[in-house]
Amino acid sequence: MTGGEEEPGAAPPVLTFEDVGLSFAGVTAIDGVSFEVAPAELFAVIGPNGAGKTSVFNVLSGVYRPQRGRVTFLGEDILGLPPHRIAEMGLARTFQNVELFHNLTVLDNLMLGRHHHFGYGPLSALLWLGRARRQELAARARVEDIIDFLDLAAWRRHPVRLLPYGVQKRVELGRALAMEPRLLLLDEPVAGMNLEETEDMARFVLDARDELGVPIVLVDHDMGLVMDLADRVLVLDFGRPVALGTPAEVQSDPEVIEAYLGGAP
Numbered sequence: 672m673t674g675g676e677e678e679p680g681a682a683p684p685v686l687t688f689e690d691v692g693l694s695f696a697g698v699t700a701i702d703g704v705s706f707e708v709a710p711a712e713l714f715a716v717i718g719p720n721g722a723g724k725t726s727v728f729n730v731l732s733g734v735y736r737p738q739r740g741r742v743t744f745l746g747e748d749i750l751g752l753p754p755h756r757i758a759e760m761g762l763a764r765t766f767q768n769v770e771l772f773h774n775l776t777v778l779d780n781l782m783l784g785r786h787h788h789f790g791y792g793p794l795s796a797l798l799w800l801g802r803a804r805r806q807e808l809a810a811r812a813r814v815e816d817i818i819d820f821l822d823l824a825a826w827r828r829h830p831v832r833l834l835p836y837g838v839q840k841r842v843e844l845g846r847a848l849a850m851e852p853r854l855l856l857l858d859e860p861v862a863g864m865n866l867e868e869t870e871d872m873a874r875f876v877l878d879a880r881d882e883l884g885v886p887i888v889l890v891d892h893d894m895g896l897v898m899d900l901a902d903r904v905l906v907l908d909f910g911r912p913v914a915l916g917t918p919a920e921v922q923s924d925p926e927v928i929e930a931y932l933g934g935a936p
């Protein structure tokens with residue numbers, strides 16, 4: 672998909688963000704931001720520090736409630752829904768800093784990513800009743816698939832705290848994928864990574880989109896990464912949309928060159 676136009680007969684968007692405005696005690700975090708994410712699209716949001724990227728994620732995941740605008744996920748208005756409810760609808764998120772249970776193994780962290788799929792309470796889990804057992808086995812199979820998919824087999828029994836940073840970030844991606852998300856939000860997935868780790872992560876992000884068909888919204892400072900991976904890019908500056916289009920369109924936009932690339936050709 673290119674530009675902002677919808678093709679005739681195109682599937683409805685997974686996510687819509689319409690004229691959203693958010694401010695904190697007079698500080699404008701987002702101002703008049705609109706975009707849509709198509710099924711299996713890799714959509715990126717970029718901008719300098721303080722541009723409003725994290726605020727967009729926090730609105731999407733229900734952490735912040737904007738004063739203005741409309742946000743729908745899978746056709747449902749999600750403004751005002753609590754974060755856990757939006758997560759249950761299928762919105763999974765990774766964070767700028769690794770947010771895992773560091774003393775638990777890779778396997779256990781991924782199993783925890785599945786917990787909202789379990790339709791049983793603690794008592795039946797304790798008694799290992801049929802339904803609980805079936806769900807547990809299905810979850811285990813799904814988690815093992817993700818371990819293979821992300822090349823984590825060598826680490827599966829290791830506590831996360833002992834893993835290299837790049838692998839920890841991959842486990843975080845795995846935990847989000849274990850939720851079988853309908854939309855994946857990646858907050859600076861390569862922050863702090865070396866070149867090799869960055870290339871690995873980029874490959875896994877593309878594979879998640881291409882092989883699992885998960886639409887992705889990605890926020891990052893790494894212009895090269897965003898331009899390589901994204902189908903479309905939204906550029907923010909001081910909370911306002913500066914450009915929206917394919918990487919090629921955005922990179923040649925004079926306002927983007929001025930605002931984000933600091934006037935570089």
Ligand SMILES: Nc1ncnc2c1ncn2[C@@H]1O[C@H](COP(=O)(O)OP(=O)(O)OP(=O)(O)O)[C@@H](O)[C@H]1O
Binds near residue numbers: 724
């Ligand atoms: N909880 C908050 N309380 C007050 N101001 C906030 C809050 N969250 C964000 N802001 C303000 O909103 C603006 C946008 O911040 P945001 O964190 O969304 O930007 P960002 O593009 O993610 O920046 P960075 O790249 O540094 O993470 C900033 O001016 C920030 O100070």
